[in-house]
Amino acid sequence: MAGGTVFPEQGTPRSQMMAALSEERDHDLDWRGGKAFSLVYHPDDPELEALQHEVADMFLHENALNPFRYRTLLRMEGEIISMACDLFGAGAASLSSGGTESIFLAVQTARDEARARGVMQPRLLASRTAHPAFAKACKYLDVQLEILEVGDDGRAVPAHYAAAIGPDVALVVVSAPCYPYGVIDPVPEIAAVAAGAGTLCHVDACLGGYLLPFWERIGREVPPWDFRVEGVTSMSADVHKYGYCFKGVSTVMYRDPELYQRQVFMYDSWPGGLYASASSAGTRPGSPIAAAWATMTHLGHEGYERLARRVAAATDAFRSGIDGIEGVRVTSDPEMSVFEFGPDPDSEVTVDMDGICDVMDARGWNLDRQNGGLHLMLSPGHDVVAADFVADLSAAVADHGSGDGRTHVYGGVVD
Ligand SMILES: Cc1ncc(COP(=O)(O)O)c(C=O)c1O
Incomplete structure (x- = not known):
């Protein structure tokens, strides 16, 4: 038997459980103190945090699998998508549970687009600094990953993409910015390589997406990186990173609404009736959607x-x-x-x-x-x-x- 904890014969009273849990948690990493630098994005905004708790609690039990059953969630999800499209200049978008799922969805969409033009063994070009979620997506989705070296400045090198591109490339990947060094890849040059070969280019802005537009507005220099760049066809940006929502929300976006349709799943051969969904999850928690909407709308x-x-x-x-x-x-x-x-x-x-x-x-x-x-x-x-x-x-x-x-x-x- 793995673990050692057996399924309890009797339940544990709430007060006893909560006392033990808070004692245990006191020894966990104290990210609120500012001494942690990963995994949590702390807005240090008590009013925002209280709002998130309140809204999350309100929608804790709702299921966004079929949002037409839960009209408020449907409206909030629609508004998040619309706000994201407005912020980044996208033509269509969907929510996902996080950066990795957004990346999976973008890779699946590109793979199926390549299959539609007869490429049955597609390749994906990414630089060494690209997030491991691309390697994971390639493994799961049967796409061949080709890793390219970065330059001395830590940025992707357009010439490496130009040398590796070919008719079997389903997707070219760049980061804005990459996690290890925080640098933005030369998006216009690499998107042009993809466009020149008639293929797709994904900007992974999971990390930077919800900071860069505001970084630019406060006067910081930001090189071109989003849908304003010709040749960029999809993008991922996580609301649960610099969007300051708690975990479980990302956005995956497309320039072309028709390309987005490749992400949508419809199945009508089930005794349970038509099953439709836009991301890989089935049942989806309501709280992250509600809190993401509240966070964007409040801020x-x-x-x-x-x-x-x-x-x-x-x-x-x-x-x-x-x-x-x-x-x-x-x-x-x-x-x-x-x-x-x-x-x-x-x-x-x-x-x-x-x-x-x-x-x-x-x-x-x-x-x-x-x-x-x-x-x-x-x-x-x-x-x-x-x-x-x-x-x-x-x-x-x-x-x-x-x-x-x-x-x-x-x-x-x-x-
Ligand atoms: C650049 C980049 N892409 C993708 C991801 C994956 O996001 P998630 O951990 O939400 O799946 C991360 C996570 O840090 C990231 O920094």
Whole structure:
């Protein structure tokens, strides 16, 4: 028997369970304190959080499988889709449960589009920095993944795509930005390669999608990356990342509503009647839809810009602080608020990033270890901890041992 916990003979009273749970949770990672940098995007906005709890509670038991049964959910989902299309200039969109599902849906759509033109063994071109969800989607959907090397700046290289493109390529993938270095790939050049070959180009903006439009509006320089770029045919952007909703909501978008139709599933050979759905899930929880709608509607452009300003302030403080410490530097030149920092090759000070991370761990920080350095993803609440972080990092760089050889794992360390 796996695990060891048996199905209980008797139930546990609520008060006893809640007391034990809160005691246990007190030892979990305290992301509200600003010392964690992955997996949670903390808006540090108590009013927004209270609103999300309230709306989530209201729709906790509803099922969005057939939204026509639940009219309020149907309206909210329709409005989220419409707001996303407006924000990004898409022609059609659907919700999904997260970035990975959005990516799966975009790959499936592209695979079926390729099959429709007679390509039975399609390839997908992506750079090494593309999220592993593409590798996962290719494995599940029987698409051949071809990984291309990135340039020294961490960005995808258009010439590599041009060399690899062919009539059997179903989808060309770029990131805006990629997770490991936070850099935006040269979308216009690579989308042009895809368009020139008559194939599709997906921008993975799961991470940056709901920050970049506001980043641009607050005056930050953002290279072209969305549907304003010719040749971009689909895009993924997660509301549960910089859209500041809790987990379970992403948007997958298409320039062409007809292409989107390839994502829609209809089945009428079942005794239960016609079964139709737009994403891979069947039963879908109502709470994430309700909370995503409430978050977007409550914040609007003005609210997202306010939060973007705080993220920008945190980014500037962290970046200048890190670059001011002899021995380390920010890798590449990230456009956004996500980046890696590692050893500075031009410095005479030698550092061991795992050793530095061990010291930071001991001081209560929770950095993610990547293969070339340590990873930071900044949320609005990080602006207030920047000075403490830089002081602790400076001390850690000055005095650390060698790393303990732990495996570098996305989102944290393995115990
Ligand atoms: C660039 C990028 N794409 C896709 C994903 C996958 O998103 P999810 O974990 O919601 O499935 C992530 C997650 O961090 C990401 O950073």
